[in-house]
Amino acid sequence: MRLLVTGGAGFIGANFVHQTVEERPGTDVTVLDKLTYAGSAGSLGDIPNVRLIEGDVADPDVVDPLVAEADVVVHFAAESHNDNSLLDPSPFVHTNLIGTFTLLEAVRRHGTRLHHISTDEVYGDLELDDPARFTERTPYNPSSPYSSTKAGSDLLVRAWVRSFGLAATISNCSNNYGPFQHVEKFIPRQITNLLDGVRPRLYGAGRNVRDWIHVRDHNRAVWTIIDKGRIGETYLIGADGEKSNREVVELILELMGCDRHDYDNVADRAGHDLRYAIDSTRLRTELGWEPTFADFEAGLADTIAWYRDHEEWWRPQKAAAEAKYAAAGQ
Numbered sequence: 550m551r552l553l554v555t556g557g558a559g560f561i562g563a564n565f566v567h568q569t570v571e572e573r574p575g576t577d578v579t580v581l582d583k584l585t586y587a588g589s590a591g592s593l594g595d596i597p598n599v600r601l602i603e604g605d606v607a608d609p610d611v612v613d614p615l616v617a618e619a620d621v622v623v624h625f626a627a628e629s630h631n632d633n634s635l636l637d638p639s640p641f642v643h644t645n646l647i648g649t650f651t652l653l654e655a656v657r658r659h660g661t662r663l664h665h666i667s668t669d670e671v672y673g674d675l676e677l678d679d680p681a682r683f684t685e686r687t688p689y690n691p692s693s694p695y696s697s698t699k700a701g702s703d704l705l706v707r708a709w710v711r712s713f714g715l716a717a718t719i720s721n722c723s724n725n726y727g728p729f730q731h732v733e734k735f736i737p738r739q740i741t742n743l744l745d746g747v748r749p750r751l752y753g754a755g756r757n758v759r760d761w762i763h764v765r766d767h768n769r770a771v772w773t774i775i776d777k778g779r780i781g782e783t784y785l786i787g788a789d790g791e792k793s794n795r796e797v798v799e800l801i802l803e804l805m806g807c808d809r810h811d812y813d814n815v816a817d818r819a820g821h822d823l824r825y826a827i828d829s830t831r832l833r834t835e836l837g838w839e840p841t842f843a844d845f846e847a848g849l850a851d852t853i854a855w856y857r858d859h860e861e862w863w864r865p866q867k868a869a870a871e872a873k874y875a876a877a878g879q
Contacts, residue, residue: 550573550575550576550577550620550621551576551577551579551618551619551620551621552569552576552577552578552579552619552620552621552622552623553579553581553615553616553618553619553621553622553623554566554578554579554580554581554622554623554625555580555581555582555606555622555623555624555625555626555648555652556581556582556588556606556624556625556626556627557578557580557581557582557593557601557625558580558582558584558588558589558590558592558593558601559582559587559588559592559625559626560587560592560725560727560729560730560731560734560764561625561666561725561764561767561768562580562582562623562625562626563589563592563593563729564727564728564729564764564765564768565623565625565768565771566578566580566593566596566599567593567596568765568768568769568772569768569772570596570597570598570599572772573772575598576598577598577600578596578598578599578600579599579600579601579602579615579618579619580593580599580600580601580602581602581604581606581611581612581615581626582601582602582603582604582626583603583604583605583606583626583644584603586731586866586869587628587629587731589729589862591862592729592862602615605644605648606624606626606644606648606649606651606652607643607644607647607648607651608651609651609654609655612651612652612655613655613658613659615655616652616655616656616658616659616661617655617658617659617661619661620661620662621661621662621663621664621775622652622656622661622662622663622664623663623664623666623771623775624649624652624663624664624665624666625666626644626648627644627645627648627666627699627702628640628641628643628644628645628695628698629668629695629699631670631693631695631696631818632733632818633695634693634694634695634698635693635694635818635819635820638694638698641694641695641698642694642698645695645698645699645701645702646698646701646702646705649665649702649705649706650705653705653706653709653715656709656715656717657709657713657715660716661716662716662717662775663706663715663716663717663718664717664718664719664720664771664774664775665702665703665706665717665718665719665720666720666722666771667699667702667703667719667720667721667722668696668699668721668722669683669721669722669723669724669760669785669787669825669827670691670692670693670695670696670699670822670825671689671691671696671699671700671703671721672687672688672689672690672691672721672825673689673690673691673692673696673822674692674822674823674824674825675823675824675825675826676823676824677756677758677823677824679824681826682787682826682827682828683721683785683825683826683827683828684785684828684830684831685782685783685784685785685831689703689704692820692822693820703719703721703783706719707719707781707783710780710781711781716780717780717781718774718775718778718779718780718781718782718783718784719782719783719784720770720771720774720783720784720785720786721783721784721785721786721827722762722767722770722785722786722787722827723759723760723761723762723786723787723788723790723825723826723827724759724760724761724762724825725761725762725763725764725767726761726762726763726764726848726849726852727763727764727765727848727851727852727855728764728852728855728859729764729862730764731866731870732863732866732867732870733866733870733873733874735759735794735797736797736801736849736852737856737863738750738870738874739797739798739801739812740801740805740852740853740856740857741856741863741867743801743802743805743807744856744857744860745867748811748812748813749798749801749802749811749812749813750812750813750814750815750874751794751795751798751812751813751814751815752794752814752815752816752817752818752821753814753816753817753818753821754795754814755793755794755795755796755798755814756793756794756795756823757793757794757821757822757823757824758791758792758793758794758823758824758825758826759791759792759794759797759824759825760787760788760789760790760791760825760826760827761788761790761791761792761797761845762786762787762788762790762840762842763788763840763841763842763848765841765842766786766788766840766841766842767786769838769841770784770786770829770832770838771786773832773836773837773838774832774836777835777836777837778836784829784831784832784836785827785828785829785831785832786827786829786832786838787826787827787828787829788829788840788842788843789829789840789843790845791824791826792845797849798812799812800845800846800849801849801853804846804849804850804853805853
């Protein structure tokens, strides 16, 4: 198989490439990545049968020839940080909307199979005491420039499937954690702060709930959808990992040998979604997928060990990420 992975030097995409090469020997992988601050060639290392192309998914002159030679395209490329989208929405419009449009047109020209990666944030949020979870039928209700541009990209894919007969599927996943995640993100920031002897910081009271899934489980689900999913359908990926942000910070502190209350509360983020929760019943019953990292504490311990052992990977990012947070008073 000839595989094109957009955004394959980012967090989830790089893990997807590693897993694909490990579990599907003989697959030829091409990664297209703009290598912004969130993408790193170092996340790919010297993996065999992987070619890295530095380029913009919104540039048709770059995208078209790569799609033409691929059997399957997996579209991870996206701007994905809510805080950054509040400071400057324009990169999110460019990559998430124009980039997806550019890719869809190339896929349409060449008749290539596409899987589009999205997020549960397109559904907005749930009340903390609401027993409901997001399903494939939940109406879209995004709340930030990030989630709204991801919602728009999903709708573009659906329109191209219906209007032009694209062979495409979509997945919306809950919050990922694991190796190679940028230190600006919630879990790596807390881990690396503690490794530097800095107290973790928590937005508001930390009551906001996220539904956590290990990145390897997410990527196994993506391959399950590519292999078994019905064209034109959307599948939600989640591992029943609902935790409040406070619970996550306190567990990180415990696992790293610190007092569980040794953190600082900072001003809450504007428009901070309350709760995300995924119902992945369809993925499990129709396609037979199940998470392997069902124990969040064990998965988090593995993640802490990875960051402790790979300082050379995250250290160059750390100062710039913390300077950005400091400028915002966080």
